[in-house]
Amino acid sequence: MPLVRNLRKFAREGGGNVALLFGFALIPLVLGVGAAIDYGRALIVRERLQDAIDSAGLAAGSWVGLSPAEMQTKAQQYFNANYPPESIGTVGPLDVSSNGNEIHIEATAQVPTTIMRIANFDNLSVKAETTIAVGHGTVEVALVLDNSGSMAGSKIESLRQAATNLVNTLFASAQYSKEPEPLKIAVVPFAASVNVGSQYEDAGWMDTNGEGTYNAYEIKCFANGGTLNGSGNCSVSVGTGTHNFQLFDSLKTSNGDPIAWKGCVEARPYPYDVNDAPANNAQTKFVPLFAPDEPDNWTCSTSGSSACPFAGSSTSTRVYNGAPDGSYQYNNYLPDAGDPDSCPTEFPSLSGVNSGTDILTTSASAAPSSGTPLVFQSTGSLPGGISTNRAYYVINPSGKTFKISTSKNGSALNITSNGSGTIRYAFAANWTCQSGSANCGGTDFGKSEQIGFGGGGVPNAKFCKYGTPNSKAKIANQNVSSYEGGPNFLCTTTPITPLTTNKSTVLSAINAMQAKGMTAIGEGAMWGWRTLSPGEPFAEGRAYNTDNNQKVLILMTDGQNTYQTRSTFLKSWYQIYGYIARGQLGTTSTNSSTITAAMNARTLEACNNIKAAGIVVYTVAFQIPGDEANALTLLQACASDEDKYFAPNTESELLVAFNAIGQDISMLRVAK
Numbered sequence: 001m002p003l004v005r006n007l008r009k010f011a012r013e014g015g016g017n018v019a020l021l022f023g024f025a026l027i028p029l030v031l032g033v034g035a036a037i038d039y040g041r042a043l044i045v046r047e048r049l050q051d052a053i054d055s056a057g058l059a060a061g062s063w064v065g066l067s068p069a070e071m072q073t074k075a076q077q078y079f080n081a082n083y084p085p086e087s088i089g090t091v092g093p094l095d096v097s098s099n100g101n102e103i104h105i106e107a108t109a110q111v112p113t114t115i116m117r118i119a120n121f122d123n124l125s126v127k128a129e130t131t132i133a134v135g136h137g138t139v140e141v142a143l144v145l146d147n148s149g150s151m152a153g154s155k156i157e158s159l160r161q162a163a164t165n166l167v168n169t170l171f172a173s174a175q176y177s178k179e180p181e182p183l184k185i186a187v188v189p190f191a192a193s194v195n196v197g198s199q200y201e202d203a204g205w206m207d208t209n210g211e212g213t214y215n216a217y218e219i220k221c222f223a224n225g226g227t228l229n230g231s232g233n234c235s236v237s238v239g240t241g242t243h244n245f246q247l248f249d250s251l252k253t254s255n256g257d258p259i260a261w262k263g264c265v266e267a268r269p270y271p272y273d274v275n276d277a278p279a280n281n282a283q284t285k286f287v288p289l290f291a292p293d294e295p296d297n298w299t300c301s302t303s304g305s306s307a308c309p310f311a312g313s314s315t316s317t318r319v320y321n322g323a324p325d326g327s328y329q330y331n332n333y334l335p336d337a338g339d340p341d342s343c344p345t346e347f348p349s350l351s352g353v354n355s356g357t358d359i360l361t362t363s364a365s366a367a368p369s370s371g372t373p374l375v376f377q378s379t380g381s382l383p384g385g386i387s388t389n390r391a392y393y394v395i396n397p398s399g400k401t402f403k404i405s406t407s408k409n410g411s412a413l414n415i416t417s418n419g420s421g422t423i424r425y426a427f428a429a430n431w432t433c434q435s436g437s438a439n440c441g442g443t444d445f446g447k448s449e450q451i452g453f454g455g456g457g458v459p460n461a462k463f464c465k466y467g468t469p470n471s472k473a474k475i476a477n478q479n480v481s482s483y484e485g486g487p488n489f490l491c492t493t494t495p496i497t498p499l500t501t502n503k504s505t506v507l508s509a510i511n512a513m514q515a516k517g518m519t520a521i522g523e524g525a526m527w528g529w530r531t532l533s534p535g536e537p538f539a540e541g542r543a544y545n546t547d548n549n550q551k552v553l554i555l556m557t558d559g560q561n562t563y564q565t566r567s568t569f570l571k572s573w574y575q576i577y578g579y580i581a582r583g584q585l586g587t588t589s590t591n592s593s594t595i596t597a598a599m600n601a602r603t604l605e606a607c608n609n610i611k612a613a614g615i616v617v618y619t620v621a622f623q624i625p626g627d628e629a630n631a632l633t634l635l636q637a638c639a640s641d642e643d644k645y646f647a648p649n650t651e652s653e654l655l656v657a658f659n660a661i662g663q664d665i666s667m668l669r670v671a672k
Contacts, residue, residue: 190524191517210243264491380421522603
């Protein structure tokens with residue numbers, strides 16, 4: 001065979017030393033290839049080793065107040081989790097030391113060789129080290145915390161504790177920093193609204209002159225005889241001039257004290273309710289919350305401190321539309337018709353009642369004119385079908401006879417019996433206005449807002465019942481469900497604490513939180529953003545492009561967005577978007593699910609804008625019930641990423657969640 005012959009020839013050659021030389025040359029060649037393989041494996045081990053000790057250092061540094069032994073244990077635990085025993089190489093115990101605000105960690109691994117064993121190299125030693133600088137850089141944190149009524153009891157207590165722990169963790173980390181003002185924290189309690197603080201009443205970013213569309217919107221609309229159409233638009237031009245601060249200044253308490261704005265504001269018109277546009281024009285400035293006086297309660301008690309005596313007798317009986325005491329459905333704190341303390345001294349009497357024809361006959365010289373509002377009283381019993389404490393309207397007057405209706409120009413009331421005793425009636429036009437203004441008189445006087453809301457208009461004198469700065473109207477003490485009524489209705493939270501470096505200020509704000517009211521998640525998130533923003537309303541935040549500065553917003557809630565709807569009048573309670581009939585939310589539906597969906601859409605848009613501004617968003621969904629799953633979806637979408645969303649189901653899990661967030665945003669970085 002040719003190959004065998006060639007080999008035999010090669011062996012007989014006198015130059016056989018060539019084969020010897022080839023053999024010697026082959027040894028270093030093999031060792032070189034083997035060294036490259038083994039050193040490649042060692043480089044891989046070193047890279048993994050470096051990653052593992054970097055993670056261990058960051059973890060150990062984020063735990064505040066550890067002793068050297070505790071720091072060694074914590075670092076080793078995190079290293080083992082990132083470099084398991086089955087990895088290539090054998091690693092000895094970590095060498096952990098600290099000096100001031102720096103933590104130094106070294107690790108050495110022995111990597112077994114393969115081909116290099118031929119040269120008696122059994123292992124390669126690989127070393128990695130890292131230095132963690134604690135507290136480098138700066139951070140600004142906005143705590144946006146749900147203070148709605150569903151948080152009452154142990155839930156708000158757990159929230160206070162969880163937030164306190166987080167604040168302690170962040171300030172403990174910040175003490176090692178060499179940066180000026182390394183940590184700032186703001187506290188933004190929210191419920192149905194957000195309280196910016198009454199000290200900002202004269203701020204340039206507040207609408208102090210009634211410039212905005214929605215400043216005193218409902219009051220200006222109805223006072224001009226307008227109504228809200230299906231899109232929530234007033235049928236007349238609302239104009240400017242009267243505004244919510246002016247209305248506050250026109251009222252006084254039952255004790256005669258001034259009524260102050262508590263500090264809550266409406267949401268801005270879209271899209272300014274979901275962005276951080278400067279508050280420098282009519283549509284972007286903030287409108288103070290002023291809950292209008294709502295219709296008088298027609299079925300109020302027949303006795304009380306504001307009752308009027310009937311025809312000079314000693315019997316206390318409520319006449320016409322005086323604001324009732326106690327809890328009622330509407331936020332009714334002013335009388336629509338007049339001052340109960342200024343009752344007429346004389347009532348015209350009826351000389352006849354015909355229950356068969358529904359005709360009333362007056363003893364006066366002539367029947368009241370058509371449309372006149374009347375109220376009735378009797379020393380005995382009223383005719384059947386007529387109630388004591390409501391107004392009726394004259395229809396079909398003829399000579400001394402007339403009929404009455406429950407609405408202006410409506411159908412005649414069915415009178416079922418003639419009554420007994422002396423039956424008298426009062427002309428509402430004879431009464432004086434609550435404010436004492438002479439402009440409240442005339443044939444239109446006495447129309448209630450209930451009629452206005454139904455399209456009938458209100459007095460041409462506009463705002464007489466709210467009084468004036470010089471002649472303030474006195475409001476009644478009023479509750480609506482479990483909430484304090486009046487112009488500050490549903491302003492239930494403590495004021496915002498802007499970004500501050502003072503730990504005691506932050507902890508005091510957390511401890512002062514109380515649970516009451518509805519839930520407006522988006523408005524809370526927006527005011528959290530505004531505390532972090534470098535511009536007004538709060539300008540304590542650093543510029544967005546500041547080096548080594550991180551802005552963080554923590555949004556916590558225990559439920560979905562809520563707005564209290566109702567089927568009559570303005571379709572809801574007055575809240576941050578005014579009445580639902582206004583249409584400011586993009587719908588005038590009274591369906592609660594529809595309203596919540598509209599608020600959720602605004603909230604998500606706000607969250608996306610916040611994240612686009614470079615702010616890291618953490619969200620905490622605390623014990624949200626299964627029938628409010630849309631709130632869970634919303635909070636997941638609001639978080640910056642999946643690991644920044646938490647859904648604790650117990651109060652202890654809430655503490656764990658806030659602790660994890662505190663560790664995550666502790667100010668650490670790898671220095672070397």
